[in-house]
Each structure stands twice: as C-alpha cells, then as structure tokens.
Amino acid sequence: MAKRSAPEVNAGSMADIAFLLLIFFLVTTTIETDTGINSKLPPIEEQPENPPPRKEKNIFIVLINQNEELLVEDERMELKDLRQAAIDFLDNGGGDCNYCQGAKDPASSDNPLKAVISLQNDRETEYGAYIAVQNELVAAFNYLRNREANRLFGKSFIQMEKDFNDSQYRGNKDKLEEQIKQIREMFPLNLSEAEPKERE
C-alpha cells in the first residue's frame, strides 16, 4: 500500500498567537527591584532612668540637615569622605582591641564593640540623602568586616554571606554560620538613630 503522508498542519498562525502572548507579557512586565539595604529596627523600650554612661569619644555623630549637608563630629563633611571617617573611627582601637589597625587615637573610640554611630536628621531631610549616608556607613562596616574575614578565613564577608544564602553551597554551613557570627561580633552594627528633630 502506498504510504499516506499525514496532512501538514498549517503553522502560519503560530506567529500570531506567539505575538499575542508576547505583547501581553511585555505590557504586564515590570522588572521589580528587589535589592536594598537591610536593617533592623530597635524595639521600643522604656528609657531607663539612668542610661549607662557612654563615653563621648565612643560616639560618632552624623547629622544631616534639610539641605542635605553633613555635619560629622561638629565638622562639615562631604559625603565622599564619610566612609573613610567612619572606618577610621570604628577601627581606631584606642582601648583594648587586638585586631584594630587604626591610629589608636585616645580621643577616638576605644574598640569597635563600644563604638556607636549615631545618625540624626531633620524631618525635612530627603529620604535619598538619608539612604546615601546609610549606604556609606554600611559600606564602612562592610569594609572592616571584609578585611577581618579575609585575614581570618581567607574569604570576604560578603562572599561568606552569599555562600550562606546559596542553597547549592557545598561547604559546611554550620561552620560558616559560626564564622559569620564571629565576624559580626567583631564589628557589630552599632547604628543608632535618633528621632528626627522638628526644625525650629
């Protein structure tokens, strides 16, 4: 018997169907941004009557006013210098700190555990400026944490965190967690934010 060939399916309209779907997805697509600066808010607690005294030198005050100008430790500063200033402050190691590499200036912070960065802003400060400052301060912490992580474990802190969140990572996660914790404790993210001041 002669072989009967199957009738060919007309695929001419396939393109139309695909276009239709394509246009639908084109219209509905919004490439969402899903990156950002993580932060942890402090719980609300009753202010103790006498808060434990913190030495003046262990506090690094960053002020942003409504004109997006910075006042760091009573001096005006440009944003680009803030990162280095924060690193110098945190890494100073004026007291007992065996891993600090700073200037050991007795007028600056004792060690990174005691050092606190205090961020203050006006109610009229723009959010963008606040994020810019926050970004620089986080960058300072990341820089120091990376340095210590590289020294102790031969790997940057950012990479360690990335590995920890990576489900395909093949190393020992418990150990990694331990190491991340250790680095975090060496440079705790002591960022304090005051309630914004009403402009008088």
Place this chain on the structure above:
Amino acid sequence: MSKFKKKKSGDLPAISTASLPDIVFMLLFFFMVATVMRQNTLMVENRLPFADQTEKLEKKDLVMYIYAGKPSERYQKQFGKEARIQLNDKFADVNDIQQFIIEERESKREELQGLLTTSLKIDSETGMGLVSDIKYELRKAEAYRVNYTTKNGEAIKNMQ
C-alpha cells in the same frame, strides 16, 4: 499561446517566515521568565534612591511592601501633593500600618511569621519625617526587619 508562457524568472523569492515563530517564542520566554506580576498598582511616585551596599531580598513571599511618596499626577487633585503612604491598593494613614502588619502576619504560616521582612519602597524626595513615622509604627507592630529598597547605583547620585 498561454500554454507555453514561461514564468518570469526575475521574481524575488518570497522571504520565508517559517522561523518567525521561533524568534517570537524566544522573546516570549524571556519576558515570561523575567515577569513579576505586580501585586499592587502604584498610586504614588516611586523613584527609589540609589545605593551600592545592597543585599538581595530572598524569599519574595515573606516580604511586605510599604510604598510612600507623592501621589501620582492623576491622584494629586484628590489627595494633594504631600507625600503619602500606600498599603496594598489604597492610600493609607500612618495609623493603618499596625493593622496592615498584623493582617499580613496572620496570612502567613506560623513558623514563618518571624521571618517576615518589610520592604520600604520610598520615593527619594520624601521627607524623613514621614519615614520615621513609618519606622516608629513598624517598631510598635514589632516588625523589626526592614529593607530600604534601592536601585543599584552610586549613592552620591541621591544628593543631586
């Protein structure tokens, strides 16, 4: 005689469109994969600030979104130009945040409730007053994990 009429040979052959569906499908798959369906229609202007020390938000289903900014142009007549908060699909007041957080929390499984993160999508021109009010409400609602959602870029761009 027409019987012997020769076909003209100078005609251009028709371009084959057989591979068109393939090309279109390729594009289609790209957009299908890249698409995230928006949960909320934005009613506020939302130009996010720039930052470069960012972390990626993992686990999209454990994120609550709070938007803030100036109302978009078509809502300005009704709501004015003052920056406002948007929760889900409507404008909200600062006082509504706690309720919103509680509702979001209840909709998640119990063991995941502690892992919820709040993503703050705030227009870079918003005043810090509103932002601090939001943060204070979040603290009251015990939603301490926040993510200031930003675009990737040099932070200095925010100051211009």
